[in-house]
Amino acid sequence: MVETVDRIFANGRTAGLVLDSGASQTAAVPVYDGYCVSHAVVRSPIGGDLIAEQCGIMCDEQKIEVVPSYKIASRVRFLLKYRIRCVTD
Numbered sequence: 001m002v003e004t005v006d007r008i009f010a011n012g013r014t015a016g017l018v019l020d021s022g023a024s025q026t027a028a029v030p031v032y033d034g035y036c037v038s039h040a041v042v043r044s045p046i047g048g049d050l051i052a053e054q055c056g057i058m059c060d061e062q063k064i065e066v067v068p069s070y071k072i073a074s075r076v077r078f079l080l081k082y083r084i085r086c087v088t089d
Helices: 002-010 048-061 069-088
Strands: 016-021 026-032 042-044
Antiparallel strands (some): 016 026, 026 042
């Protein structure tokens, strides 16, 4: 819980609600006067992995093709090299 209080202090505050979402879970941690209110912490088993999986399922159902950005960048580089080669030939 120390990291949670550090996050509040990093934003110049001593009180607030920190929402920590990781790969496997999400937690809402209240902080008041620089202390974690541990009895009020709420955790959920929903994390980034589950959200990404559900987005993939929804895209498949809607027949939406998702292309990773690294594939787009490599395709652009390939096309630029091809055009440069054609112009110089």
